[in-house]
Amino acid sequence: EDFDWTKNNHGAFYYGTFPAGFSWGAGSSAYQTEGAWDKDGKGLSIWDVFSHKKGKILLNETGDSSCEGYYKIKDDVSLIKELKLNHYRFSISWPRLIPTGIKSDHINEKGIQYYDQLIDHLLENKITPIVTLYHWDLPQVLQEKYGGWQNISMVNHFNEFANLCFERFGNRIKYWITFNNPWSVAVEGYETGEHAPGLKLRGMGAYRAAHNIIKAHAKVWHTYDTQWRGKQKGMVGISLSGDWGEPVDISNQKDIEAAERYVQFYLGWFATPIFHGDYPQVMKDFVGRKSAQQGLGTSRLPTFSPQEKSYIKGTCDFLGIGHFTTRYITQKNNPSDRSSSSYFTDRDLAELVDPRWPDPGSEWLYSVPWGFRRLLNFVKTQYGNPMIYVTENGVSEKMSCTELCDEWRIQYFKEYINEMLKAIKDGVNVKGYTAWSLLDKFEWDEGYSERFGLYYVDFRNRNKPRYPKASVQFYKRVIASNGFPNQREVENWRRKAVETCSSSNQLLAAEEQRSTAANILRLIHDPLTSHMEMVTEIVVPTVCTLSILLSAIFLMFLLRRRN
Numbered sequence: 001e002d003f004d005w006t007k008n009n010h011g012a013f014y015y016g017t018f019p020a021g022f023s024w025g026a027g028s029s030a031y032q033t034e035g036a037w038d039k040d041g042k043g044l045s046i047w048d049v050f051s052h053k054k055g056k057i058l059l060n061e062t063g064d065s066s067c068e069g070y071y072k073i074k075d076d077v078s079l080i081k082e083l084k085l086n087h088y089r090f091s092i093s094w095p096r097l098i099p100t101g102i103k104s105d106h107i108n109e110k111g112i113q114y115y116d117q118l119i120d121h122l123l124e125n126k127i128t129p130i131v132t133l134y135h136w137d138l139p140q141v142l143q144e145k146y147g148g149w150q151n152i153s154m155v156n157h158f159n160e161f162a163n164l165c166f167e168r169f170g171n172r173i174k175y176w177i178t179f180n181n182p183w184s185v186a187v188e189g190y191e192t193g194e195h196a197p198g199l200k201l202r203g204m205g206a207y208r209a210a211h212n213i214i215k216a217h218a219k220v221w222h223t224y225d226t227q228w229r230g231k232q233k234g235m236v237g238i239s240l241s242g243d244w245g246e247p248v249d250i251s252n253q254k255d256i257e258a259a260e261r262y263v264q265f266y267l268g269w270f271a272t273p274i275f276h277g278d279y280p281q282v283m284k285d286f287v288g289r290k291s292a293q294q295g296l297g298t299s300r301l302p303t304f305s306p307q308e309k310s311y312i313k314g315t316c317d318f319l320g321i322g323h324f325t326t327r328y329i330t331q332k333n334n335p336s337d338r339s340s341s342s343y344f345t346d347r348d349l350a351e352l353v354d355p356r357w358p359d360p361g362s363e364w365l366y367s368v369p370w371g372f373r374r375l376l377n378f379v380k381t382q383y384g385n386p387m388i389y390v391t392e393n394g395v396s397e398k399m400s401c402t403e404l405c406d407e408w409r410i411q412y413f414k415e416y417i418n419e420m421l422k423a424i425k426d427g428v429n430v431k432g433y434t435a436w437s438l439l440d441k442f443e444w445d446e447g448y449s450e451r452f453g454l455y456y457v458d459f460r461n462r463n464k465p466r467y468p469k470a471s472v473q474f475y476k477r478v479i480a481s482n483g484f485p486n487q488r489e490v491e492n493w494r495r496k497a498v499e500t501c502s503s504s505n506q507l508l509a510a511e512e513q514r515s516t517a518a519n520i521l522r523l524i525h526d527p528l529t530s531h532m533e534m535v536t537e538i539v540v541p542t543v544c545t546l547s548i549l550l551s552a553i554f555l556m557f558l559l560r561r562r563n
């Protein structure tokens, strides 16, 4: 039976269980959690360089040490075991394996060893690894030499890296994800410049980056298909991010079309070539028309040749979906002049939110569970009901003080997982779910200010200890029951989870006090460190401020004398 798009019974909770064998997991990514940015022969990534530039990341934070995941394989696998997860999703840092990004230059065996250990330890504990090859940390050399994803040469370099991973790890990995959220790579990396490499190539950069990424994905899929699949029997997919877009006025055809455009410019931009061989018609129409109005001879949206179309079509054994939120969409005509050309203006729409939607953390993230079911049904109808793994779903909090009693996250998970269950009942082929994320971690341009973790990480403590939030208890019970058995039990889970977290909160508060005291003692007893910290944190800013002030006074004095 087809999904009824006109119905929107937002409130009703569905009690029931997931199909047998449904896979429960949690995720992470290399740059966000590993730390050890310059250890054991690792090369620089674009995120190492970007985060070290002043003013790019909130509070100038970096992922230099982050959760120190590089040194904590055993600790983190115990957390995964504690949750009784079936799978764990992580990414491989390209410059950790190939420091310059170019395979013929050098392979870093220490990097290989690290992932060998992680994979082996997961498998010893019966946890299936799901491996992402690209979660945004491009080797810096490739950015500097070729312009990164603006350049077609990335296709071959990425393919060589992927091939190395298949060769070294493929005997143990059955699920490969080529790219994580290429939308962000293209738009935030090459259009708005909020992410590494920080380029603002408006109206062109994102489309060009996406074009090369899609080709690189297809090439890697073919490499696996022809060289490895027979022996290794794994699957290769891609993880696409997609927010849902709902028309503001469902009786207004213009709003309906604008909402469809929103989703096509987001998820469809990547999914349509991969499933159907070419960009969505609406993207070709809109970008093409605007480009013509701007006096350009060809569309800013690149085109695939007939050979490329058939090469790209069908290169997906499973589709990863990263989903966090929803927007209301209405039609809005944007100016078509060249100076305002951008991916955003090309869409001719406005994004709105309902002020009643809960918004606990990230600015862009509102809790709108019903949008998830609609997005999953959209995937089913548009792309022939592919096998889906939800690769990212979760919510952040913005808390200045420690908070382990994350009731809003319990609510978010409960409702979003329930909408996914409803989607499965609608016939959507969802095989697994990955809570985002296992740990609090570096959140890109937001630094450490947004916490997505099931486990709290105390970043102020050098050992980066992890503490379970209440949502760990809740998620654990969803997994153990493979769903939601009945109202009484599910209510009980929530209550029990919240009860246990207050004692963990006290434990953490005590530990934080202890580590603050230890830091003070360290500063007193370690003259070199305290001298360095005093130089960087007090002396340098003070000298700079004084110099600016003195120069200003001197300048005023000179000007006065002239007059």
Ligand SMILES: CCCCCCCCCCCCC/C=C/[C@@H](O)[C@@H](N)CO[C@@H]1O[C@H](CO)[C@@H](O)[C@H](O)[C@H]1O
Residues within 6 Å of the ligand: 029, 032, 180, 181, 184, 192, 241, 242, 322, 324, 344, 345, 364, 392, 443, 452
């Ligand atoms: C008319 C002109 C308008 C210009 C407006 C420009 C504003 C651009 C704002 C872009 C905001 C994008 C926000 C969406 C982001 C999510 O889809 C994305 N962050 C999901 O990716 C995952 O996010 C996780 C949480 O941050 C992260 O941990 C994970 O690594 C990402 O894969």
